[in-house]
Amino acid sequence: MINETRWDKSMEEPIINEWVKKKLYSFEDNSKKPVYSIDTPPPYINTPIHIGHGYTFICMDMMARYKRMKGFNVLFPLGLDCNGLPIEIQTEKQFNVSIRTTPREEFVKKCREMLDETSDISTNGFKGLGIGFNDYEFDYSKIGSKYRTDDPEYRALTQKTFKDAWDKGLIYEDNKPTNYCPVCRTTIADSEIDYKEEKSALNDIKFKVKETEKDIIISTTRPELLNSCQIILFNPNDDRYKNLQGKHAILPIYDREVLIKAHPAADKDFGSGLVMICSFGDTTDIRLFIELGLEPIYSINEEGKMMKVSGPYEGMNVKDARKKIIEDLKEKGFLVDQKIIDHRTPVCERSKNPIEFIAMKEFYLKQMDWVSKVRKAADEIEFYAPESKQLLLDWLNSISIDWPISRRRYYSTEIPIWYCKKCKYTYVNDTGKYLRPWIDSCPLKKCPKCNSNEWEGEKRILDTWFDSSISELFILGYDSNPKFFKNNYPCTMRPQGKEIVRTWLYYTILRGLQLTETTCFKQAWIHKHVVDEQGYKMSKSKGNGIDPRELISKFGCESIRFWTAMEGDITKGDIRCSFTRVEGAGKFISKLWNIARFISGFESVSKEPKELNKTDEWIMNELNKVLKDCDNHYNNYDFNGVAKIIRNFVWETYASSYLEMVKRRAYDKDSSALYTLYKSFKIILLTLAPIIPVITEKLFKEMYSSESIHLQKFPESGETKLSELTSKIIEFNSLVWAKKKEGNKSLKDSIKIEIPKELILFKEDLTNMHNIE
């Protein structure tokens, strides 16, 4: 008998702690079960996890729990993403230091310190949500261990995969214009660019044509790049300018002459129809410079300041230089008009600062040659929801350059290269160990080419995505456990957000193909966002994020989890988070508890009677049907479907109708009734266990077994014949209740009513239930 009259969220913590202590969900090393592997997205450790993280991890946890009950050996490690700019920025804030003025060794130490401190916060957040990771401790000798991407074990693999790609000729260094963020002072990839709608001034500037001495007008938003102009274009169909072909224009202020040429890139209808191409105002400029074989004239340096070539503006930052040159142009009569236009500016995803295009020597990973292979791989992956595949295909269609992978920052995996000081021989770390070339000495004593023993270590680090794009290789033991890897690659499931399809999913597939020649996932589950009550995206800068720990302390883990399942299908659309809805979901937890209290008040009968009463047979049939439906929905990762079906069944059919019908016989200790009550409720608990693991665990242990519910098999469904009577039964019961209400009678009072013919099977129970005369 369950004594506590109410389920209370304070009962959750001891149960969850016991799971963690007993390592209930450990990955089974020597098991014969098929492996189901989930490559979880390592969340940035220093961002306090918000409800969006919580929500999606709960979904992944439901997958893991369901698959465990279906007999799989589930690989579900907790990973923490500990590399990259956000870590550095957080460290700068927390210790009030600057990466520019702090020695590298000290800064890196501080990053590590900051991460160690915050590591528990997020870990505890996940525990509190009842997430059944394999392990909450680091133990890299074991499959399924918790891991950090900045630990030597992980970074060693990152470097090894760099070496592998290097040996395959997939990595090269090149000096070409790249996206550069002057604030973060590093090269960034196309996938790290955001766009911001901004008002900017479109300036109409007067140029003189050398040959004719006539004026032409050119519109630009980047007048500060004037002296980087190498050509002026007009559209070949633009009759106004046909006479300018091959002539030259004189740049105002700088008095340099540039060629005028016809080219389809110029739009007749924009501005005057003439466009100046500078190195480099935007990506079009870059493309045209390459296409027309022009020599770039760089005017912005890596600090975001104007270079010598810009003359009087040297040393100014871009914004000031723009302001000043506009003033100067105006003063000298070159500026004829200025319009404010809406302009889509590419900005750095992290700093939100406009990016510049600067030529830098950087390492690139080849990806242009791989696009069609990745497209083929996309066809091999099952997407949930299927429409999500389009996100990946759209991205594939827009890839235009190889992936720049080197960064000029500190906290990420170091590029494992040493250069011979004498002959420039390049050595790539081949030791299998994690090494830091900026501080560690080269493993080779002598240069194999010139015998010199003086080496210079590479100072740059790798893009964070170069780390994260091998997570599935890491968790499956690509390097550490080749036998296991061979048997269990590709990874079963990649769950992740839609916003990182063009990064995490794409890069992982790309690198998986390059390293293993195999599509690395069988399935991908792409979720949309959890947004706030108004439908706005939660973000740190807006401050509208909801900390799940706040929700846990208010409503408890189970309410949040049931809300997660009830709210909607996150692969189909955004989910709004509202406190009242979480609270509402919690009512079902109470309902379940009270049903358990009712049943546990009777003696448990586990031996099946020879013959079941028809009411009991009916509820088992109906439950079988529900079970079958739930199983289907679980298989499609549609937890919303499961939750809605089982909630409706438990509340409307099971509690309202069945329990009332069976009550009399239960009090009379009828063995068919008692057996069925216990049996049916057990199936209900098992079906709900992946969604609400804590309360089902508690009730299961109180009523059925000392063993955890999470070690049980998912129930099999059986006969469903009588379930077609369900709606008739509910209809009849409602009718009786309505009649009594109409007649102002208490539910105890007797009533004269005829039982419908098709329900005559249940005559005895219905008569007792409604006190029918």
Next chain:
RNA sequence: GGGCUUGUGGUCUAGUGGUUAUGACGUCGCCCUUACAAGGCGAAUGUCGCCGGUUCAAAUCCGGUCAAGCCCACCA
């Protein structure tokens, strides 16, 4: 500029041609019925974004339109 997705009572949501449109949350009214007032019964709230078409019949199919969101793009 192109593409994709979405638009159903105050809020969220089911519903891919067929009787008075599903359910939940919230609101209101009545009711302690030996598991549950964190419950039960019941009520109100909708021109299914707008316009037009196909059809005996449209929330559902088609065309257009508006709005929101996302993705992509070389308009300086």
